[in-house]
Amino acid sequence: MAASLGCFGCHGPDGNGGTRNPGSEEGTVPALTGQTQMMFVKTADDLREYVLDGAPRRKREDPDYRARMETAAIRMPAFRGHLSAAELEDLVTYLRAVSGQVLPEEALAARGAELAAELGCFACHGPLGAGGMPNPGSLKGYVPGFWGADFDDLVRSDDELRQWIAEGEIRRITEHRISAFFFRRQVIKMATYGRFVAPDDVHALAAYVRWIRAGAWRPLAR
Ligand code: HEC
Ligand code: HEC
Structure with a gap:
């Protein structure tokens, strides 16, 4: 809008x-x-x-x-x-x-929010991870968000969540014939942060993504 x-x-x-x-x-x-x-x-x-x-x-x-x-x-x-x-x-x-003011209270997730702003996660994943930015060649045609059904398809455990952030991919997708086809073909790929941020920071980012996924921000956005 x-x-x-x-x-x-x-x-x-x-x-x-x-x-x-x-x-x-x-x-x-x-x-x-x-x-x-x-x-x-x-x-x-x-x-x-x-x-x-x-x-x-x-x-x-x-x-x-x-x-x-x-x-x-x-x-x-x-x-x-x-x-x-x-x-x-x-x-x-x-x-x-x-606005950058809708923030988690929990310390680990709050640290993750700081890192996410610094690293620019929302440039690809949309405002507060709303998703929907165009991604030609991908299965759905857009970059997935941190909420909604797409997230549950792509992230089945905390391990997978941390792997996405650290490695930019998960084996369940890259080793599956059909999803691997779309994974390779999509123009925009998930960034790989594992080489640039400490493991603790990957945990913090994951905690923040979980906080967004849980929808705890919704009342704060009113
Ligand atoms: C013609 C140019 C123009 C357009 C179009 C425009 N704005 Fe603004 N907007 C301004 C200016 C100039 C200010 C600064 C006003 C002030 O100093 O109080 C401003 C201030 C604001 C502010 C408060 C300051 C801030 O950045 O947080 C908000 C919120 C805002 N606009 C939202 C919107 C939204 C939402 C739209 C679209 C529906 C919009 N604006 C369209 C020129 C524009
Ligand atoms: C260059 C664009 C880009 C940036 C920047 C980016 N991502 Fe991604 N991300 C993607 C794309 C594209 C996918 C989908 C990958 C796929 O399906 O193969 C993705 C997937 C994910 C997923 C898997 C689940 C889902 O539904 O979103 C998570 C979690 C994720 N990114 C977190 C992050 C975090 C946290 C950051 C910032 C530290 C970040 N991303 C920065 C493009 C990006």
Whole structure:
């Protein structure tokens, strides 16, 4: 939805910011990712108001804020009337998911979240491992996510989970005639991190993937 509504035209590829905005305080349109949101919004309601009205009400009523917005070349538009209530909620969940603020409390999984952000797992696996990024030549046509039925097909045990992360493949797939065909043919392959991160870090990443898989983040994204 963010793509089809044109959000990335201003907020940069995948919402990572960087579009020049002369006359604005930051000099660029802010990112939607990497904890930048923290500097602009406090609650999910602020996000709803940014999308519907161009900014939260408390900001729009502040003359200083309005004056600052007027000096900038690019302004956040109001999308009210361009999306349904249900679509707004999907968009807010997406914004929360990419905000870098939806994090596990458990220490090992939290360390995994830090590593996943550093290593860029979500660039291929989608926001919070939603999956769905295109992958020509693969069995399903897209990169699998960390939730949903695809995950259960590809990961049957913690050993397999750690093997995926460390080695980028598991034997159950590479030794099976049909799945091996698609495994080799897919354009984007799972990265192999075993040579670059310590075994403890592989455990931490696995704990984080499990936390996402369990859906514990869902209430935090509301
Ligand atoms: C025409 C350019 C433009 C488009 C299109 C646009 N934005 Fe923005 N957006 C901005 C600017 C400029 C700001 C900074 C406003 C401020 O400083 O308060 C902003 C601020 C935001 C913020 C708060 C700051 C941040 O980065 O977290 C959110 C959230 C946001 N926009 C979401 C969206 C979403 C979602 C869409 C698509 C539905 C969208 N924007 C489309 C220009 C745009
Ligand atoms: C270059 C893109 C890319 C990056 C970066 C990447 N992956 Fe993957 N990953 C894939 C692809 C493609 C598959 C599917 C492989 C297959 O089916 O053969 C996959 C499969 C997986 C699986 C198997 C199950 C599933 O449904 O997702 C796990 C778990 C996984 N990756 C975790 C991670 C973690 C954790 C990171 C970051 C440390 C990461 N990946 C980074 C592309 C990537």
